[in-house]
Amino acid sequence: MTLTFSHFAANLTCDDLPAPVLQVLRRSFLDTMGVAAVASTTSMASIARNGARALFGPGTAGGSRILMNGAMVSPAGAAMAGAFTIDSIDAHDGTSPCKGHAGSAVFPALLALADASKDMDGHEFATLLAIAYEVSYRSGLAQHATCADYHTSGAWTAVGVATACARALGCTQEQIRHAAGIGEYHGPRSQMMRCIDHPTMLRDGVGWGAPAGVTAAYLAQQGFTGAPALTCEDAQEFWHDLGDTWRLVEDTHYKPYPCCRWAHPAMDAAQDLMREHALHHSQIKSVEIRTFHNATRLAGHRPMTPDEFAYSIAFPVATMIVRGEVGVPELAEETLKDTDILRISCATELIDDEHFTKISDGKRWAQVSFRLGDGRHMTSTPRTPRGDTDLPLSETEISEKFRLFADPVLGSARAREIENLCAEFEGLNKDGLNHLLDLCLSAPHPS
Template identity: 75%
Template sequence: MTRAFHDFAATLGYADIPEAARAVLRRSFLDTMGVAAVASTTQMADIARRTAIALYGAGTQGAARILMDGTPVSPVGAAMAGAFTIDSVDAHDGSSPCKGHAGSAVFPSLLALADMKKGLDGADFMTLLAIAYEVSYRAGLVQHATCADYHTSGAWTAVGVATAVARGLECTGEEIRHAAGIGEYHGPRSQMMRCIDHPTMLRDGVGWGAPSGLTAAFLAKAGFTGAPALTCEAAPAFWEDLGDKWRLVEDTHYKPYPCCRWAHPSMDAAADLMQAHALHHSQIAGVEIRTFHNATRLAGYRPATPDEFAYSIAFPVAAMIVRGQVGVPELAEETLRDPDVLRISTATQLIDDDHFTAISQGKRWAEVTLVLKDGQRHTSAPRTPRGDRDMPLSDAEISQKFHLFADPVLGRHRSEEIEDHCGAFDSLSSAGFARLLDLTLTNADEQKPAARRYARNIVAS
């Protein structure tokens, strides 16, 4: 290992972060806050908030406000509630090579730290984000390469969160090393395919990965030992270029749709076929989706809950065919009962393709055939989803998505101020960054009650 991960975390400065990495983190800040806004209206977020308030008082360390809510609790409670909130709408950034998500754990944890600690400026926060993302992604790659089971993002983000929060607490390199070990050991080794096969609010495990990592950092600061973190120290090949090559630049993707990434190439293919052949959904007799093995386990022909919708493939593809979009309105309960969508969803066949399974390592492949009532068949070329680095969403598309999610909850004025701040957050003074904290952590009911009620009705579960 040319540079130990804990030395990297202890010594990284803002000037060491390349502009390409800074640009990704600015995008992720905006994208994640849009998801957090609409997600704050869900039942899952409400349960997490109420539980954090009931169980995680501020204590003696200092309070942190719950994301998009404002209630002061402990930093651990704020991280837990915030991570569950973001994870309740599956539209946040991710990493296909890691088969998961970092931002949904990293942002609520570091925002909680910043709110508790006070005085951080934008460059400070950017540095912590860079550490958290980079360590999370590399720990995730190691875990997938060395563990037989497919664990949720909560397992490896606990390591990244622990490392970055320990740096934020001004831990030494050795204390950071112990924080990572504690976070890894106590992080949730939850089985992702269990939630694919039986979708519930457990989702991607970040609701426990975030507070586990944050707690690990505080323990290490107090002298608790836990090194080594095997994901950081037992597979040096994954860490040799740390600080030279940035995984967060190479691997971060953004979602145009609020559902599992594995469904996205099929949704894109279906949308393109409908447009290319000027089709109406009434012409469709059935759909054939040829894709990789794990995606075929996203059944969900008749999802009954938002969780089942998030981890389905046939239903979102059918919604795309019928409505031409899968956005906030498609999260509404009545969409799950739409007869046109249900007709096509139940007429969809998922085909487990060995070739797509073999090549879906770091990418997600699918091919879609639309079978028409007159017997015609229209088949797409094999494809991967929009939002990856080779087919990135534009800045305009990221902004459009943010406002689609945030405006009904926060109001246009507040959303625009968040966008302005996120677009250059690393240049903010401590006072400017404190304002961004207020914008993202303030109770939205007080800011825009009518709009928030409207959004809550849209995504009511």
């Protein structure tokens, strides 16, 4: 069966969603809200909220609350602030084949649309999520195959968000085509490696990809034209199995650590070596990380900001060696001054491995070696990171990660209620979904 993306988006129902699709959506809902909770405390999130409140007041489209804050702005403003918020902590779901992330754009955009509407139930929200994820992933694959530069996730999530939001606004199939085209054309074709080489709050581009998609849908609803979206209509090899195969099931991964995915296989390898040999960090004299080319550009031996920490590899690996984990406490700026971590980070060499570069197509490979103070040398086996579909995080691990991030910010009672509702969100009636929106969008008041 071959479907056009616009027919898929216009006609999909919740009954069409296979059980594995719903499972991924539930996991991503919970995982993203946990990240959003802890991310709402960052300075980057605060700046984004202030910008949205200054520039995106509610209009005739209605008002939407900013994620984990409650301030009322326009749907585009809520999408922008929410996407920047989630993106400020690099722990949200992703897709290795697209080298990026969809949930950080999709959830704040669709939560904003649902909040403005107040008339959506769980069935429709699940359908919109599935459309946004699937179109985003396939658009991202097409873009990476047809464009020379490596663009941020904002470039292709703008297409998926536009498509799903146009469906949410009741657009016709032809208007959905135009929405995708507008989102693709006006989406941020920002260069990902710029932020790798010079880490700042620009991050993964979703802070503009999400509002670009929302805006595109509203424009298309009013008759603005923009079709075709080339990544959806001129690259059919990425769309021929739409409706039969679900890329969101095949490709979605979850992060155990709040930093760039490219650092994760080396972090896992370092953790394995420390445990297998019962080592203490004081025994480590130097570290060698062999990995694929782009990962070596993460560098980050002495990160000075949370952004530099997020896009580094030497420092997170050293943090794993010293602390045994990289979790919420390691997000504190004091961690950047930890002398034990800095010693190992500065004694870490990154090796650009041609073989790992070749095989890191849709996967991320690394191998770690330690040289100890007593002269011993030990090397891990090459590995890919935990959280990929072949090494999935368990439901318990997803839950523990959510509670680790959400409980200190939201309070355990509110976090528990969000977790329970995310586990069955597609079955919620309108009142139930609006209650879940209240829990996710209101300002934190931890007990």
